[in-house]
Amino acid sequence: MTLTMYGIKNCDTVAKARKWLEAKGQAYDFHDYKAVGIDRAHLETWVAEHGWEVILNRAGTTFRKLDEADRQNLDADKAIGLMLAQPSMIKRPVLDLGDRRLVGFKPDLYEAAFG
Secondary structure, three states, rough: OOOOEEEEEOOOHHHHHHHHHOOOOOOOEEEEOOOOOOOOOHHHHHHHHOHHHHHEEOOOOOHHHHOOHHHHHOOOHHHHHHHHOOOOEEOEEEEOOOOEEEEEEOOOHHHHHHH
């Protein structure tokens, strides 16, 4: 099975993850969710696995620029709606391993996943 990395091509963290995979000779497909978009089913799967608090990137400028009302009373459904409307609010990268996903890039987690 081919891995799929979801992210934004000009993100520094995504670039580090891509470089790590390429250095290990690990093939993957890249899905740029800012250019191509993302569907609700993917976000619901990721949120069910990791929680909306992990998937929603609240540290980014896109989230911080939201109106105060949009940032309040967050729950899974509201977070998914925000991420569908503005995919740059999705934590990146999300690496789909088939049976599970890795969110963000930490070399030690990638190393553990690929041995």
